[in-house]
Each structure stands twice: as C-alpha cells, then as structure tokens.
Amino acid sequence: MTIIDQTDAVPAPRDGESTGPLLDVRDLHVEFHTREGVVRAVNGVNYSVNSGETLAVLGESGSGKSVTAQAIMGILDMPPARIPQGEIRFHGRDMLAMSEEERRKIRGARIAMIFQDALSSLNPVLSVGFQLGEMFRVHQGMSRKDAKAKAVELMDRVKIPAAAARVNDYPHQFSGGMRQRIMIAMALALEPDLIIADEPTTALDVTVQAQVMDLLAELQREYRMGLILITHDLGVVADVADKIAVMYAGRIVETAPVHELYKRPAHPYTRGLLDSIPRLDQKGQELYAIKGLPPNLLKVPKGCAFNPRCDRAQDVCRTDVPPLVQVTERDGTALPGRASACHFWKETIHG
C-alpha cells in the first residue's frame, strides 16, 4: 500500500488542457435558508486538486465537507441552499458562472461522484446495466444495445464476477461491496477528469472497505484522475491520499501533505482526531475523545469555532477568528502545502 510513492511529484496535465490545477475552489460560501435562520454550512473554503492527485477532506458530520462536494457537483438543492460568494474553477473556468445546461454536461462526464450508501443511491427499480448504460446513452447518444455492452465492460473493469450474466440484475440482488463497485463503475464510465468520493466505504464492512479503496486507487492511477476523498476515517486517508484538508464548522482548519499531518498536526482539532484513533500499543488505557459536540451551525461560537472544545483555548480564541496561515519550521523555513487556522499553531506543531 505505497500508492503515494508511485504518483508523480507534479502530475502532468492532460493533453490540450490548460495548466494550473484541475479544480480550484476559491473562497466558497454556502448557506441554507431555513425557518430557524441562516445556516452557514461552508464559510470560505479554498482548495485545489491536480490531475492524478488525491485530496482527502476530513471532518465530522456537519463540518461542511459534503456540502462543499455537492456545490462542486452542482447538485445542491437551491433553494434552500445559496452560494453567496466564491468560485469553483474547473480547468480554469468558473462553473458557478456557467449555464445549467453546461453544468449538466460536465456532471457525470467530466466530474463524477461516488456516494456513501450504494443501496439507496442506486435506483431500486432499474437494472444496474440500464443505470450504467444510461451514462453512454445520455452523454454520447449511444444505442441501447451498445450501452449495455459497455455496461458489461465496466462491470468487468471493477471486477464484478460474471458481469455479462449479472448486467440485468437489480441493485438489491448485489452485496454491499458489489453495489459500491457498481457506483464506482458508474462514476468511471465516461473517464472523468475528477471523481468526488463522499465516504465511499463508510457503509461497508472492513475487509470490503480495503478492497474497494484499493480498486478506487488503482483506477485513479490508471486514468490519472483527480480524486477528492471525503471521509472521517483517518485510516482510509493514510493509504491513498496525497494531501489532506481538515474541515471544522464550514472552514478548513488545517491543510498538509498526508504524512506530515500524521507526524506533526498543526491544529488542536487535528491532534484530537489523531489521538482518538484506537491503538494496539495503548491497549488498556482510556481512549482519548474530543470533549463536547460539533457546533450548531445556526449559532457558531464567536472567534475560533473550535474554542469551546479546545484544551489550548485563550481569550483571543473567543474573540478573533484565526485565519488560515502558512505553517513554517521553527527557524522560519516554509513548509509547502501546510497551513493552519489556529492562533497557537506554533505551540501546537513545535510543542
């Protein structure tokens, strides 16, 4: 499982595409207008993904990681959702400024999404062959028959045994792992530039999780796709991600290349997440847990949203929102790709 080592340091862009990141999210805000008030689910998120690169977005439920992904896909229900500001640049073009028809053509074909629960995310009354073939029929105008042949090919591609015999089966006739493979096949169908996987393995049992992640990583490498992996499972992240963005209450609180984050977290929240992973060598000791609950997004705490749960919280944390700043070594040399939104990042990373 040393996938990261095999990826290029700087992924080369695909032919005929502009250089620069594949996807560039800039200062994205998403809010939901509800009866109780305005829920600010995403508050100025910035991140970028290159071809062949895997970005893991980490966070608890309600941290805004899925909403960000849905905003990128353009599948938010608007209303109640609203995007008051921000840009989502795909190949350098702002998708938020595109027409709905232009965005539809990108969805599925250039950017695809894998959802968490494959059973409810696949249509129960249509055969998997039909649902896979639909991608080719709608986006490429392929005939019903050719689309079915393509569907069989795809099912073979994601290693579903006896694909030709099972193409007319319905989602409920497959096991959980096989269903998730079908979701992956569907996302892969048109060889998109970017795949967003929203907790792709959460609903699966552990042995199947590893198989599905391996498959996803293998296919990503083969097609040189960008991958945004949304998860709250730190174990999954370590194996496949190149870089990590940790989200809390709609903001990114820390970004880092994957292994550096595990070695030296620069935000107390990240440290808390890492400390709450059960470890065999600490068997018998009490497992650490971040105290308290994620904030209610209707009334996010003043200052740093994490301050009520933070061990290091000082007065400044309760008044000033910490900006996401570059993290450096003790001597001031820059750590590329690292940033933290904590007033006390120096103390956190350097002890």
Place this chain on the structure above:
Amino acid sequence: MGRYVVRRLLQVIPVAIGVTFIIFCLVFALPGDPIQALAGDKRADPNIAAILRDHYHLNQPLYLQYWHYISGVFTGDLGETYNGRAVSDLVSQRFPITLKLGLTAFALEAVIGIVAGIFAALKRGKFLDNVVLVSTLVLISIPVFVLGSVLQLEFGVNLKITPVAGIQQGWPQSYILPAIVLATTSMAYIARLTRASMTESVRADYVRTAVAKGLPQRRVIGLHALRNSLIPVVTFLGFDLGALMGGAIITERVFNMPGIGQQLAQSLYLRERPVVVGLVTLLVLIYLVANLLVDLLYAVLDPRIRYE
C-alpha cells in the same frame, strides 16, 4: 409468475360463488313481491301470477332457487328477467355504454391526475402547488349530481357544445361530460396521491445520483423519480378501474345513459333477482381481474416484489 397467476385465477371461483350466494340471499330478503311489482299499481292477475311464480321457481325454498340459478350460470345461462329477456342480452346491450364511459373517465383521471400531481410536487409550496391542492379539495367536496347538473347547464344548455343528456351522438360527444363528472373525485385523489409520493421520491438518494450523472431533468423526473412514485397510484387506479366498470348509478342517471349502473338500480327496484345477481357477479369478476392486473403490474414497476 405463471403459477402465481393460475393460483390467483383459481381463487376467483370460491369468491364468485360466495358473493353470488350472499347477493342472492340479500335480494331474496328484500320485502315486496316481484310479480306484483311487474303489474305496477294494478292488482296482478292471480292465474298469470301463479304461472310466473312457477316459471321462475319463486315458490321453492331459497337453496333450490340458488341451485337453479348457479347451475344455469355454469352452463352459460345467466337467467332471464321477469319480463322474459335474457340477462346476457341485457348485459351485452348495456355494458358497452358503461365500458366507454368508464374507460374515458379512467383515461382522464389517470392522465390529468398524475400530471397535476407531478407538477405540484415539483413546485412544492409554490403557486401551482397551491392551485392543485385547493382545486382538488374543491373537486372532492362537490357532490356528483351538483357538478353534473352545473356542467349540463353550462356546456349543454348555455354553450351548446355538448348534448345535455343521452347517448344519441355517440362517443366522444355524448360521453365527454359524464366522463368528466365521473372522473373528478378520483382525479383529485390521484393528483394528491401522486404529489405525496413524488415529493418523497424526488428527495431520494437515487434521484440525487441521477442528477449527479448529468441526466436532463426530464429524465430524472420522468424516469427515475416517477417510476418509484407510481406504486400507490397504480393501486388506486386498479381499484378505481373496477369501480368504474361497475357503472355509475348517479352519473348515468343525471346524464340519462342506459348503462350497467342504471340497469342495476332499476332491477333492484323491480326485485329482479336474476338481473341483480348476474350483474353483481359480473362486477365482482371485473374487480378480481383488475386487482390481479394491479398485483402483476407491481412486479413490473418494482423488481423487488416477486411472486412465488
């Protein structure tokens, strides 16, 4: 699937026998003398009455009368009315009218109801949704004869677009008004039913997937969401098809259409036991077949339903 159909069809036999017997008993228990009813206000001639009673087995006990009737049915003889017409004749004369009326109403309520329900669900809480909600409430509340009379007055008498009553002008002119009247209540129910189940399925995960696949909205709604919303609607439609085929006593009366409904009312009034039992048996069979079709349609709509 084949075995299931056969088993369901076999179930029809005991149900049909049971139902005919119950109806037979009920009509038998009705007060009044059917032979006297033939003569109207005048006193019936005792000699003729005796001959008629003998001919129709009216002097025999109930179980023997039923036996005569049911053995006739199995040899294809539905019996005859007390003025000598074969019931099968009557049915073949009246049923086409009810069939045309019922199917027209069925098409109207299914198409308009489902379409209105879909649009209401898609525009939830908006103007169009409220229009559908309020208008369906109004339609459900209006009694059939009121709506029938108002439409007759407006379209038949004032605007002269359609005939006021009767079936002289044939299908569709003579049938369109009564079909609308007959369809309204069910149409309103179907619209609300479709709206409710559609509202639920447009929020389903698989619809979000369909959007994420880049499918056009027409396909997302018309195929992915609608297919899943149709099951409760189909149940209602199947049930309603049976009801419509049974004739509409009030609508047929208001528009003076000589269909099954009118015949049934008239026969009940005249205590014409063979006609009532014959018609009701026919209706029961239609109901059973309609229900069977609904159950089979389930399996087509939802592959998770399997019959073994």
